[in-house]
Amino acid sequence: MYLDISKHFFLFVFLIFAQCSSSHSAIAKTKQSPFALLAQKYFQSKNYQKAEEYFKKSLLENSEDIESTYKLAKLYFVQKDHLNAFKYFRETLSLNKKYEDTVNLFKESLRQLRNSKTLQFNSSPEAKTFLIYLALNAKQFSKAKSHIDALIKQHPDYAFGWDDLASYHYKQGEIQQAMVAIKKALSLNANSPTIFKHYEKVYFKLNHEAAPPRRQQETQVISNTNADFIKSLDQKIQTEEKPKDIVVANNVNVRDLEANILKNLIDKQKHLIIVKPKVSVKKAEKTTKAVYVPLPEVNNDAVNEKENMTASAANNFAEKNWELAYKIYQLLSENHPNEPDFKEKALQAKSYADFEYDFLRARSFFKKGAKNPQNYTKSKEIFNKLDPRIYFKLYQRHSFDDYLGRIAFTTKNYAQAEKHYQSWLRKEPKDIEVLYLLLLSQDFQGKSAEAFETFKSGVSINRKMLLSKEGISKLQIKLYVIHYWWIGLIIIILWAVLTFTYISVKGYRRTKVSGRKNAIELVNNLYSESKWLEMIEKIDALLLTELTPEEIQKFQYMKATGLYKAQQYSFAERQAKALISRNKENKKAVLLLGKIYAKQENTNEECIESYTLLFKKTKKPEIEFLRVFIKTLKAAKQFGKLTESVAHAILKIDAYNQQALIDLVEIFLKRDNTDQSSIDIYKRYLEMHPNNILVNTQYLKSLLKAQEYIEIVKIAKKLINTNPDIPEVHTHLIQAFNELGMKDEMNDYYQLLSLDYNHSPVVQKMLLLVETNYKSTSKSPKNNAIKQTQNDQQLKSFFDLGKKYMEEAKYTEAKIEFQKVIKDDNLGFSASMHLIRMEIGEESWSEAEYLLNQVTLLGKLTHFDLENLYDMAEHYKSQGESQKALDLYQIIAKNDVSFKDTFQKIEEINLPN
Numbered sequence: 079m080y081l082d083i084s085k086h087f088f089l090f091v092f093l094i095f096a097q098c099s100s101s102h103s104a105i106a107k108t109k110q111s112p113f114a115l116l117a118q119k120y121f122q123s124k125n126y127q128k129a130e131e132y133f134k135k136s137l138l139e140n141s142e143d144i145e146s147t148y149k150l151a152k153l154y155f156v157q158k159d160h161l162n163a164f165k166y167f168r169e170t171l172s173l174n175k176k177y178e179d180t181v182n183l184f185k186e187s188l189r190q191l192r193n194s195k196t197l198q199f200n201s202s203p204e205a206k207t208f209l210i211y212l213a214l215n216a217k218q219f220s221k222a223k224s225h226i227d228a229l230i231k232q233h234p235d236y237a238f239g240w241d242d243l244a245s246y247h248y249k250q251g252e253i254q255q256a257m258v259a260i261k262k263a264l265s266l267n268a269n270s271p272t273i274f275k276h277y278e279k280v281y282f283k284l285n286h287e288a289a290p291p292r293r294q295q296e297t298q299v300i301s302n303t304n305a306d307f308i309k310s311l312d313q314k315i316q317t318e319e320k321p322k323d324i325v326v327a328n329n330v331n332v333r334d335l336e337a338n339i340l341k342n343l344i345d346k347q348k349h350l351i352i353v354k355p356k357v358s359v360k361k362a363e364k365t366t367k368a369v370y371v372p373l374p375e376v377n378n379d380a381v382n383e384k385e386n387m388t389a390s391a392a393n394n395f396a397e398k399n400w401e402l403a404y405k406i407y408q409l410l411s412e413n414h415p416n417e418p419d420f421k422e423k424a425l426q427a428k429s430y431a432d433f434e435y436d437f438l439r440a441r442s443f444f445k446k447g448a449k450n451p452q453n454y455t456k457s458k459e460i461f462n463k464l465d466p467r468i469y470f471k472l473y474q475r476h477s478f479d480d481y482l483g484r485i486a487f488t489t490k491n492y493a494q495a496e497k498h499y500q501s502w503l504r505k506e507p508k509d510i511e512v513l514y515l516l517l518l519s520q521d522f523q524g525k526s527a528e529a530f531e532t533f534k535s536g537v538s539i540n541r542k543m544l545l546s547k548e549g550i551s552k553l554q555i556k557l558y559v560i561h562y563w564w565i566g567l568i569i570i571i572l573w574a575v576l577t578f579t580y581i582s583v584k585g586y587r588r589t590k591v592s593g594r595k596n597a598i599e600l601v602n603n604l605y606s607e608s609k610w611l612e613m614i615e616k617i618d619a620l621l622l623t624e625l626t627p628e629e630i631q632k633f634q635y636m637k638a639t640g641l642y643k644a645q646q647y648s649f650a651e652r653q654a655k656a657l658i659s660r661n662k663e664n665k666k667a668v669l670l671l672g673k674i675y676a677k678q679e680n681t682n683e684e685c686i687e688s689y690t691l692l693f694k695k696t697k698k699p700e701i702e703f704l705r706v707f708i709k710t711l712k713a714a715k716q717f718g719k720l721t722e723s724v725a726h727a728i729l730k731i732d733a734y735n736q737q738a739l740i741d742l743v744e745i746f747l748k749r750d751n752t753d754q755s756s757i758d759i760y761k762r763y764l765e766m767h768p769n770n771i772l773v774n775t776q777y778l779k780s781l782l783k784a785q786e787y788i789e790i791v792k793i794a795k796k797l798i799n800t801n802p803d804i805p806e807v808h809t810h811l812i813q814a815f816n817e818l819g820m821k822d823e824m825n826d827y828y829q830l831l832s833l834d835y836n837h838s839p840v841v842q843k844m845l846l847l848v849e850t851n852y853k854s855t856s857k858s859p860k861n862n863a864i865k866q867t868q869n870d871q872q873l874k875s876f877f878d879l880g881k882k883y884m885e886e887a888k889y890t891e892a893k894i895e896f897q898k899v900i901k902d903d904n905l906g907f908s909a910s911m912h913l914i915r916m917e918i919g920e921e922s923w924s925e926a927e928y929l930l931n932q933v934t935l936l937g938k939l940t941h942f943d944l945e946n947l948y949d950m951a952e953h954y955k956s957q958g959e960s961q962k963a964l965d966l967y968q969i970i971a972k973n974d975v976s977f978k979d980t981f982q983k984i985e986e987i988n989l990p991n
Contacts, residue, residue, distance in 0.1 A: 111136050114146045127152055141269035144173045148180060160187045160194070161204040165238075166210075172271035203229060210242045214249060222246055239265030241276055247439055248276075300480045378961050384410070395423070398472075400431035433468045436460055444481060447488060455483045461485075476505045480512055492519040501912045510536060510543045514550070521553060530557045594623055601636065610640040631657065635666060642674055649675050669695055676703040681710040692726065704728045708741055739763045743773055752780040771797075771804060778810040790814035795827075802835045808844045812852070821852050846934055850903055873899045877909060907933055914946050923953055939973045948978060960987050 117132035133150040136143055151166030164774060167184040170177055174357045191197060191208055197800035198209075213222035229239040240263035247256035267273055288851040374968055407424035414420060443457035461478040469475050483498030499516040503509065513536040520529040533554065536544040559566060596621050604613035617637045621630065634657055642648035651674045657667040672688030689707045693699060704727055709719045722745050728738035743763045746756045759775040764770065774797055781790045794811035797804065815824035828845045835841045881896030894918065896909040910933045917926035930950060939947070951966035962986045968979045 080713055107209060111139050113139065113145070114143060117146065118149060121149060121153060126157055129153055137269075142271060144170060144177055147173065147271075148177060153181065155183055155187060158190075160190045161200075161202070161208060163187045164191060164208055165204060169271050172275045199650070201232075203233045203239065207238050207242060210246075214242075214245055219246065219250065220720050235266055237263045237270065237273060239263075241270075241273045244276055244280060248283070248436060253280060256280045257284050263914075295433075329754055375406075384414070389689065391423070398430075400427045400434065403427040404431055421546045425848075429468065430472065433464065433472070436464055437469075440464070444485065447485070451489065457483050458482060476882065477501065480509075483512070485516065487515055487519060490522075492522045495519045496523070508539050510540050513539070514544060514547045517553070518549075521556075526557065526560045529553075530561050533557055594620075597623075598629075601633065605640070608643065610644040613637075614640045614644075631661065631664070635664075635670070638667070638670055642736060643676075645677075647674050647678050651678075665691060673703075676700075676706050679706050681706060681713050683710070683714045685710055686714060690720065693727075699727060701728060704731075705737070710737070736766060739766070747772065747776060750776075752776070752783045754784060756780055757784060769800070771801065775806045775810075778807065782810055782813060785817070787814040787817050791818070792860055798831070802831070803840045805840055805844075808840065812844070812848065816852060824848055824852055843934060850907075850934065853903070869922070870904070873902050873905055879907045880909065880912065884912060884916065889920070892916065911943050911946055913941075914950075918946065918949050920951075926950060935969050939969075941974075942971050944973060945979055948980070951983070955983075955987070963987065 113132045113136035117129045117136060120126075120129035120132065122755035130150065130153055133146050133153065136146040137150070140146075147166055148170045151163050151170055153165040154160070154166065164184070164187045167180055167187060169390055170180045176183070192212070197205055210222050210225045210229070213219075213225060222242075223246060226242050227240065229236065230243065240259050244256045244259035244263060247253070247259060253256070257280050260273070260280050263273045264277055299842070310864055387406055387489050393411065394400075394403040394406065404424055404427035407420050407427060411420040411424050412416075439462045440460035443453040443460065447454040447457065464478065466477050469478065477500040477525055483495045483502060485497035485680045486492070486498060496516060496519040498619070499512050499519065502512055503516065506512070513532060517529055517532045517536065520532060533544075545554070590676050592710055597616065601616050601620060602606045604610075604616060614637055617633045617640075621633060625633070634653065638650050638653035639658065641647075642655060651671065654667050654671040655676060657664055658671065661667075668691050672685070672690075672692035675685040675688055676692070689703075689710060692703070693707060696703075704724055708721060708724045708728065711724065720935055722742065725738045725742040728735050733739070739759065739762055742759050745751075746759065757777070757780045760773055760780060762903060763773055764777060767773070774793070778790055778794060781787075781793075790810055791814050794807050794814070797807050798811070801807075812824065815821065815827075825848055828841075828848045831841055832845045876895050876898040880899075883889070883892035883895060893913060896913050898914070899905045899909045902909070910929050914926050914929045917923075917929065926949070930946075947970050949969070951963040952968065954960075954963035964984065967980050967984050967987070971979050971984060975981060
């Protein structure tokens with residue numbers, strides 16, 4: 079035998095919940111978690127995102143923290159997220175139905191969600207849960223079931239979907255199925271107060287309330303005893319799925335175990351149980367809902383058995399469960415033949431059950447009549463055989479005339495239908511549906527007078543409902559026309575009078591329109607003939623007449639164009655601005671305004687929009703306009719692509735326009751342009767201004783990027799001959815020599831240059847740089863080469879050993895090894911930088927400065943070198959030696975402008991005090 083652990087677990091959980099519910103107010107007052115306090119602080123400062131995060135953390139610690147649950151719901155309510163507000167207000171109500179203003183806020187969330195137009199299109203599980211909640215409360219069980227099935231299919235792990243399924247089964251009286259579903263919900267979310275509350279209700283109903291059985295084909299009457307109850311509970315346990323890995327020994331009494339659990343559960347729930355005295359059931363009234371009472375002791379006394387069966391029969395009879403009531407009364411009648419009341423009741427329940435069976439059959443045939451008309455005949459026959467007295471007792475209806483009338487109407491027997499409908503309406507005079515069918519029946523028979531009276535009667539009862547019926551509007555017109563024909567005659571006379579008046583007025587308007595049309599045509603002719611002043615005069619006269627907004631805008635534009643053509647630029651500008659003020663998207667007016675500004679040579683910034691549109695729309699703009707446009711852009715300090723395009727457009731018209739070249743060069747210099755398109759502009763500019771050092775330097779930079787090294791050598795030599803003290807020119811020249819592989823020529827050139835300009839410090843530095851980093855490739859004798867190679871290898875070993883000592887923090891040994899190679903042309907610079915790094919680490923700033931002054935900081939520096947320079951610059955800056963710091967920062971920027979915050983340091987030093 080296997081033991082169902084999950085059932086015992088939920089029994090245990092329920093015991094704990096029952097014990098805790100009595101102290102619910104105490105829980106609400108317990109000390110809140112730090113998360114809840116933080117969340118409230120963020121909620122008060124309107125930081126809802128943080129508040130939501132900490133409220134949820136608080137609920138993870140304590141799912142019964144009603145303050146956090148309520149505040150989280152209120153947070154969503156404030157943000158108009160009513161779906162989440164609904165969820166957490168519902169959780170709050172599950173903890174305490176009278177907590178603050180939860181009820182009112184919950185109702186308001188419901189109202190907002192009901193009025194939402196987008197809720198039906200929301201596919202989230204929360205939206206589905208709300209729709210299920212509405213359907214269950216409205217008792218629309220089929221609609222609720224379809225929503226539940228879709229929700230569980232799409233989100234099988236969503237706990238509230240299984241909770242909704244449990245609610246559906248609970249409301250249907252299917253308590254066993256409800257228990258299976260609520261267990262599934264609890265297994266997915268054991269912390270939801272709402273789900274746990276529903277579990278409590280289902281468990282209470284399943285184990286403590288005697289719910290009346292539903293109508294079934296086979297019915298059993300079970301006496302309400304402890305032994306039978308325990309037996310049914312034992313059967314439930316045996317039928318449920320049992321784990322295969324748990325075995326109970328043969329000597330364990332499972333029934334005693336279940337009875338003990340049940341007894342403990344009842345003891346724990348005593349404070350929740352309201353014991354009411356048993357109320358006698360009247361024959362004509364429904365029994366009140368069964369309330370929980372403690373289970374009676376085992377008593378097989380015949381009198382008690384009879385009372386139980388009598389009460390059960392009365393309950394089923396009152397709830398119209400005729401079949402079950404008949405079987406119980408029949409059993410009582412057989413066991414107690416001396417009491418005729420049981421037999422009478424059994425016969426009465428039997429007659430009601432037979433009536434309902436035949437009544438449902440008749441309605442079923444009636445519904446199938448649309449597919450097979452013979453079913454109408456069968457339905458009619460069954461209705462005629464039914465007893466109207468039983469119909470009245472069960473449904474408070476006097477006859478079947480409404481069904482018989484519909485059958486006759488459907489089979490087009492309108493006279494018979496009219497008779498049945500009139501008979502029905504004598505008992506139910508306010509039945510609008512039947513009144514509508516009676517009206518149609520009378521109309522089909524041509525009884526206009528009777529139909530009109532029926533229509534008036536229906537309007538007096540419920541006008542809105544009657545007029546909403548299909549075809550009633552046309553029928554209403556027909557009845558009124560037949561009944562009030564003389565009114566139609568008056569209408570015809572009035573129509574004739576109005577038609578004559580209309581024709582007269584239309585003729586007058588046609589004459590007026592014809593005159594306006596001629597005036598418009600004249601304006602168009604004057605425009606095409608360029609008679610501007612005469613056209614403006616006619617437009618002013620035309621604008622005083624009735625025109626559409628489109629026509630007014632058109633003629634005002636024509637007037638502005640005429641003023642422009644007539645060279646009245648100030649008036650034209652005013653007219654164009656008026657057009658733009660009414661419609662800022664009027665591109666034609668903006669274009670015209672640009673032409674007017676250009677004629678006035680207006681260079682104010684407000685003209686840029688009009689000039690831009692005119693420039694883009696005109697295929698071949700005039701050079702005068704382009705000059706004004708570029709002047710306007712420069713005045714506004716705009717040196718972007720648009721200014722460049724305008725300057726290029728000028729050069730297309732005038733290839734050597736000096737001002738355009740100057741403007742373009744200025745733009746390129748500001749943007750540091752070195753692309754191929756800028757090379758031609760620099761070249762053309764330098765043909766007219768060959769001595770501009772800044773442009774020459776940028777030109778060399780562009781040529782270097784384009785790899786035109788021979789041209790660089792040619793231009794750089796020419797510039798050095800006139801001005802040898804420009805370091806950038808030397809740098810570009812050396813780079814070009816190197817790329818061309820002309821190291822010998824470079825050495826010879828700088829040897830001669832140093833003799834010619836021995837007073838120039840720049841030339842001397844460059845000579846040292848060339849001799850150090852770009853040695854001549856001329857061959858020396860073989861022995862010297864071998865000796866040089868050996869020497870280089872020895873120096874390299876000293877250098878590597880110094881680096882090794884430095885990595886091992888043996889700085890004294892490292893300094894000795896680096897000193898051996900400090901004079902070497904190849905490794906001397908790197909050795910000096912490593913010595914500087916060690917001196918900086920020991921804060922020997924004077925030694926570091928002395929070593930730094932011994933090296934030449936030209937060429938490309940490594941990241942290690944830049945770190946040394948940056949630290950030295952920081953030291954100089956802290957000592958107030960700003961110029962030395964600035965020199966080092968600039969060297970760093972030339973190698974890597976993005977290195978740390980070098981650029982900001984340079985700007986900081988250059989700022990005036």
